[in-house]
Amino acid sequence: MISFVVLGHHNFITGVSPLTTQLFTVTTIAVSLPFDVITVSMIETLFHAKIRLKAPALFAIGAVALFVIGGITGVFLASIALDTQLRGTYFVVAHFHYIMVGAGIMGLIGGLYYWFPKIAGRMYNERLAKLHFILSFVGINVLYFPMFFLLDMPRRIATYTPNTGWGPTNSLATIGGFIFGLSQLLLLANLGLAARSGPQAGPNPWEGSTLEWSVPSPPPLHNFERLPRVSEDGTVDFGEASPVGTPNGHESHAGHLSRWPIVIALSAFLFFLGLTAVPPPPNFLLVIPGVVVGFVGLYGYGNERFVVREDEETDGGFFDRVPRLRLGVWVFLASEIIFFGVLLGAYMFVRVNALVGAWPPFDTFSVSRGATNTFILLTSSLTAVMALTAAKKASRTGLFAALFTPFGLGAAFLVNKALEWQELAVAPINIFSNYPLAATSYYITTGVHGVHVVAGLVMITYLLAKTVKGNYLNGNYEAVHHFGLYWHFVDVVWIFLFPLFYLI
Amino acid sequence: MKALTNVLVFGLLVGITAGELVIVNLQIPRDVTVTTLIGLAGVKALFVAAFFQQLKDEPRSLSTVLVAGLVIASVLLTISFLQLHPFHI
Numbered sequence: 001m002i003s004f005v006v007l008g009h010h011n012f013i014t015g016v017s018p019l020t021t022q023l024f025t026v027t028t029i030a031v032s033l034p035f036d037v038i039t040v041s042m043i044e045t046l047f048h049a050k051i052r053l054k055a056p057a058l059f060a061i062g063a064v065a066l067f068v069i070g071g072i073t074g075v076f077l078a079s080i081a082l083d084t085q086l087r088g089t090y091f092v093v094a095h096f097h098y099i100m101v102g103a104g105i106m107g108l109i110g111g112l113y114y115w116f117p118k119i120a121g122r123m124y125n126e127r128l129a130k131l132h133f134i135l136s137f138v139g140i141n142v143l144y145f146p147m148f149f150l151l152d153m154p155r156r157i158a159t160y161t162p163n164t165g166w167g168p169t170n171s172l173a174t175i176g177g178f179i180f181g182l183s184q185l186l187l188l189a190n191l192g193l194a195a196r197s198g199p200q201a202g203p204n205p206w207e208g209s210t211l212e213w214s215v216p217s218p219p220p221l222h223n224f225e226r227l228p229r230v231s232e233d234g235t236v237d238f239g240e241a242s243p244v245g246t247p248n249g250h251e252s253h254a255g256h257l258s259r260w261p262i263v264i265a266l267s268a269f270l271f272f273l274g275l276t277a278v279p280p281p282p283n284f285l286l287v288i289p290g291v292v293v294g295f296v297g298l299y300g301y302g303n304e305r306f307v308v309r310e311d312e313e314t315d316g317g318f319f320d321r322v323p324r325l326r327l328g329v330w331v332f333l334a335s336e337i338i339f340f341g342v343l344l345g346a347y348m349f350v351r352v353n354a355l356v357g358a359w360p361p362f363d364t365f366s367v368s369r370g371a372t373n374t375f376i377l378l379t380s381s382l383t384a385v386m387a388l389t390a391a392k393k394a395s396r397t398g399l400f401a402a403l404f405t406p407f408g409l410g411a412a413f414l415v416n417k418a419l420e421w422q423e424l425a426v427a428p429i430n431i432f433s434n435y436p437l438a439a440t441s442y443y444i445t446t447g448v449h450g451v452h453v454v455a456g457l458v459m460i461t462y463l464l465a466k467t468v469k470g471n472y473l474n475g476n477y478e479a480v481h482h483f484g485l486y487w488h489f490v491d492v493v494w495i496f497l498f499p500l501f502y503l504i
Numbered sequence: 505m506k507a508l509t510n511v512l513v514f515g516l517l518v519g520i521t522a523g524e525l526v527i528v529n530l531q532i533p534r535d536v537t538v539t540t541l542i543g544l545a546g547v548k549a550l551f552v553a554a555f556f557q558q559l560k561d562e563p564r565s566l567s568t569v570l571v572a573g574l575v576i577a578s579v580l581l582t583i584s585f586l587q588l589h590p591f592h593i
Contacts, residue, residue, distance in 0.1 A: 020583075321563045330566055334573030341577025348581065367525070374521050382514040385556050389507060488556045492549045498521075499541040503528045 002031040012083045021080055028078040035071060039064065054206075055129035059110030062137050066102025070095055073148065088155055094147035101180075102140055109136070109187065116191060117201030121217040124194035128186055135183035142176025209234050260301035267294030329482045333489050340493050343448065347441040347500065360435045365442065369420045370502035373413050374494065380409035381491045384484045391477035399480070400467050406487060407460045410453050417450055442501055449497060452490045459483050513555045520544050 008016065008024030042064050051057065073095040076082050086092060117123050146169045153166050160166055204213040214236055215223055229237045267290050274286025319327055351359065383405040390398030421443070424431045431439040463483055466472065472480050524544055527537060554560040559567055 318565050319563075322566050327566065327569070330569045334569050337570070337573035338576045338580070341580050345581045345583070367528070371521065371525060375518065378514065378517050378521070381552065381556055382510060385510050386507075485557050488552050491556075492552050495548045495552070496542075496545045499524060499545050503524060503541055504534075504538045 002027055002034065006031055009078060009083075012080055013087060025078055025080055029075065032071065032075055032078070039068060039071065054113075055124075055126060055133060056110045056114035056206075058130065058133045059106050059113060059136075062133065063103050063106035063110060066098050066106060066140065070098030070102055073098065086151055090147040090150035090153045090155060093155055094144045094150075097144045097147075101144070106136065106140070112187075112191075114206070115212075116194070117205045118212055118217045118219065120191075120195045120198070121201055122194050122198035123201040123205060124190045124198055128190045132183055132186040132190065135179055135186070139176050139178075139180030139183055143173050143180055144176070146170075146172045146176075211236065258301065258304055260297050260304065263297035264294060264301065267291070267297055323478070325478060326482065326485075329485050333485065336489060340448075340496075343445050344496065344500065347445055350437050350441050354437060358435065358437060360429070360431060360438050364424070364429060364431070364435075365502045366420060366423070367502050369416055370498050373416050374498045376409050376413045376416070377491045377494050380406035380413075381488050383409070384487045388477065388480050388484050391472045391480045394473040396467065396470070396473055399472060400464065403460055403464050403467060403480075407457055407464070410457050410460070413453055414450060414457075417446065421446075445497060446501070449490070449493055452493070456483075456487050456490055459486065510555060513551050517548055517551060520548050 006024060006028045008020055009028045012021050012024070046061075073091070077086060077092065077095060113124070113129055150166060150169055153160070153164070201217050203216050205217075206213065211228060211230070212219070212223075214228070231237065269290075270286050270293060271290030274283040274288075274290060275281060278286055383402050387399055387402035387406070390402050423429070424439075424442075431442070460483070463472070463480060466479070524541055527540055527544075530537070553570070559570070
């Protein structure tokens with residue numbers, strides 16, 4: 001929880017108010033306390049343990065050691081006085097690389113060595129792995145430790161004059177970088193060779209007591225045929241627990257093997273790569289395929305047979321009277337509230353702190369256009385409610401009409417919005433050059449809202465297509481209800497945007 | 505009956521919006537205008553959530569999900585308001 005409210009420590013000298021910097025200093029130092037407890041706990045696990053210094057253990061212990069160095073230097077940076085001097089220097093670079101490479105990457109490599117025999121069913125060469133650890137550990141320290149002494153050298157520069165005295169320290173760090181980088185070839189070679197021709201690892205090479213070591217290596221496609229029961233003394237019983245999956249056998253396993261999530265992830269990768277990284281941004285040669293692949297992926301995922309069995313062994317607890325899917329929609333909407341809360345917070349910050357004359361005069365954001373759009377969305381919300389009623393009454397014509405109306409109204413909203421955007425961008429208002437801060441907050445907030453309207457139109461199209469095929473009329477109208485929840489939320493967001501941008 | 509309620513709620517929402525348009529043109533202190541308008545937007549949102557999204561008929565546990573989101577959003581809004589005058593140098 002505390003780590004959520006430390007973000008301001010990146011902004012100590014950006015001109016935020018002194019109160020804010022003080023608050024974030026407190027939270028940043030406060031977050032080190034639970035981390036201390038975690039670190040001490042990790043070290044405590046070694047006491048009275050039968051420690052075998054195999055490669056995974058070496059990497060894990062090494063990661064904790066490096067984490068301590070990175071953590072302690074972080075406490076220096078939490079102090080405003082020190083941070084004012086140290087920000088933007090190599091001291092900061094050294095600090096966060098001890099955390100990210102030292103603790104993060106070393107820990108990940110340790111995990112890879114630990115579970116590789118489970119993944120591949122074969123064991124790697126332990127000596128080579130130990131050599132890899134020694135070179136990595138030495139390499140990381142030779143690479144990053146000297147940077148602590150470069151606390152007068154700015155980050156992100158590659159050239160400097162000899163009289164700065166930074167040369168030898170940088171050379172040392174470079175040597176460390178090559179040692180660390182090249183030593184990773186040992187990892188690749190070791191695991192590559194082991195995967196081909198390493199000795200058989202057996203199900204439990206580490207004599208581990210957790211569940212994954214109780215199944216063969218590599219694990220079968222479906223790990224456990226029955227839900228294992230673990231007793232208090234650690235013994236595992238695979239016997240008479242309730243069967244996993246649907247009662248009629250292996251049908252539900254198909255759900256585990258869907259290829260669509262990775263297709264959807266690929267589409268997001270293409271989309272954002274085109275939007276930001278590959279020139280000229282936006283690069284439509286990547287953005288458009290990203291969108292198309294995304295739609296194909298979502299369509300494929302939506303059409304997949306997906307069998308979910310409500311778990312009999314747990315009672316639903318707090319949410320036991322709420323259908324799972326509807327709960328999911330509401331959790332999504334709650335996250336959307338937070339998202340728009342952030343956007344509105346940014347708007348309020350800019351608005352309240354705007355200098356005199358920096359905000360456009362009243363009615364620059366046309367009140368009549370804003371009001372028109374408000375009435376459009378309110379009406380569309382009513383028709384979305386009517387769609388649900390029609391579905392409940394199994395009236396196909398009614399459902400079709402009640403879905404088609406919000407589609408038309410949503411489209412009208414977007415047309416009105418587009419006209420308004422265009423008017424604002426041209427002379428004499430030209431909001432971009434005359435009121436850049438207002439333009440940014442207005443276009444981003446209403447733009448994101450507009451994207452939500454577009455998403456709603458896509459949903460309606462899907463529902464209309466299904467309605468034509470005769471769906472939703474046999475009591476299975478949950479999808480119409482879920483669409484309504486989303487559409488009303490989009491309406492509620494506009495209910496707030498209208499007074500905030502147009503009326504005050 | 506339910507359809508009638510929804511139409512009445514719709515009428516109320518339209519009425520409040522019309523009220524907002526009137527308030528904006530009244531000669532009252534700006535602070536009062538801003539507070540009233542944001543308050544009215546809150547009332548409208550409440551009616552949409554309770555009737556159109558049928559939250560009033562749902563189990564209370566579902567509303568807590570929504571409240572959790574509102575609380576987090578409020579914290580974020582409050583952080584932005586801390587930048588305001590008394591402390592801002």
